[in-house]
Amino acid sequence: MTQKAVAVEETVPAGASGLDAHLVVDRGTFALDVALTAAPGEVLGLLGPNGAGKTTALRTLAGLTPLADGxxxxxxxxxxxxxxxxxxxxDRRPVGVIFQDYLLFPHLSALDNVAFGPRCHGMSKAAARALAAELLDRMGLADHAHVKPRRLSGGQAQRVALARALATRPRLLLLDEPLAALDALARLEVRAELRRRLAAFEAVAVLVTHDPLDAMVLADRLVVIEHGRIVQEGDPAEIARRPRTDYIARLVGLNLYQGSAEGHAVRIGPGFAFTTTEELTGPAFVAFAPSAVTLHRDHPASSARNAFRAQVTGLESHGDQIRVALTAAGFPLTADLTTIAVAELDLHPGADVWAAVKATQTHAYPA
Structure with missing residues (x-):
């Protein structure tokens, strides 16, 4: 039996409750099963590695991919x-979408791009163009109303795409990697501008991104998806401080280990344990920044409570520092050092060193 299509009322009920979704999609080789909720005015960020299910979730919210259940x-x-x-x-959902490449109509001016949605919803041409002019003015693009997309900068095109999405007065705004097409300089400016616009948006916004900085700046709450399931959710600061998977730890730039805690010690494996300032019992995580790791040719004489032998497996530039990849007792470890320190230690793949981390620079929490 086929599903029936139903229309959406144009008015928003009193006490609008925002988004309540249980998205279940089964493609045989991939299954998505995530529950998402968001209040009006909230920006929800979806993070995850390639193939995790972020885009599938966005497509189900837009109605482009049907639900199997939920x-x-x-x-x-x-x-x-x-x-x-x-x-x-x-076409009947009160949903606006901003795609990664914006998908502006190349033959239409900025004004007519923005007016297109209201016209499709039955608004007169004059009223739609008046609304579009108002939105472009709010975006600081009044002088570009009659300019076609090819003559717009990346940042200007992004604002036109946002105005077009808002023109139909959506109750759910979907943003699919909205800054990915911009260069580094434009990205910095447009990210700040987009944050201001989203802060004034009264309905729910869902942002899909793989960029941790975009997520941390733009989203009020993050949902991390791996293999079609939610592995962690919470506010950006909590997720950055307490990652629960290797992917999240890499995303926020932390070393992360899972083991068993007893008092101030967390045992990761045979002959490999960390002393921490927190006192825990049972399954636990230990996390610390690569900058907390110091490397030495000999056993360090410092006050660091955690010192162990390690071997260098690789080196690469990371900003103004060198990121050193190591293994310690069979576990991966990352350290950030200055170029001078790397040269003085004569570090190279295969070099044997001592690695040290102060207990005060680790962070332990229940697994």
Whole structure:
């Protein structure tokens, strides 16, 4: 039996509840099963490695990929629920989308690009163009209203795409890697501008990105997806401080280990343990920054409570420092050193060193 398409009312009910979604998609070789909630005015960031399911989640919210199970509700209305054979078609959902490459119509001016959505929803040409002019003015693009996309800078095109998405007054705004097409300088400027615009957006926004800085700056709350499942969620500061998977640890630039804690010691493996300032019992994580690791040719005479033999496996430039990859007792370890320190220690792949980390620079928490 086919699903029925239903229309969405144009008014928002009193006490709008935001996003309530349980997204289940089964493609045979890949399955997505994530629950997402967000309040009006909240920016929810979806993070995860390639193939984790971020884009699939975004497509289900937009209605481009049907749900196999679960539900999607927005402001108390059911947009999709397979068990009840209910599915609102994409064109009837109060959803705005900003794609990675913006997908502006090249033959239309900025004004007509923004007016396109309201016109499709039945607004008169004059009213749609007046609304578009107002939105472009709010974006600081009034002087570019009659300019076509090819003559816009990356930042200007991004603002036109945002104005076009907002022109239909969406209750859910989806942003798919909205800064990926920009160069580093434009990205810095547009990220700050986008943050201001999202802060004023009264409905729910969902941002998909692989860039941790974009996520930390733009999102109020993060959901990390791996293999189609949520592995961690919380505010950006909490996730950066307490990563729970190797992917998240790499994303925020931390060394991360999981082991068993007893008092101030967390045993990671045979002959490999960390002394920490926290006192724990049972499964635990230990995390610390690469900058907390010091390397020595001989056993360090410092006050560091954690010292162990390690072997260099690689070196690469990392900003104004050198990131040194090592193994210690079979576990990976990363240290950030100055170029001078690397030269003085004569570090190279295969070199044997001592690595040290002060207990005060580690952070232990329950697993």
């Amino acid at each position: 539900h999607l509700r927005l402001d108390g209305r059911t947009l999709e629920e397979p068990a009840r054979r209910t599915r609102v078609t994409p």
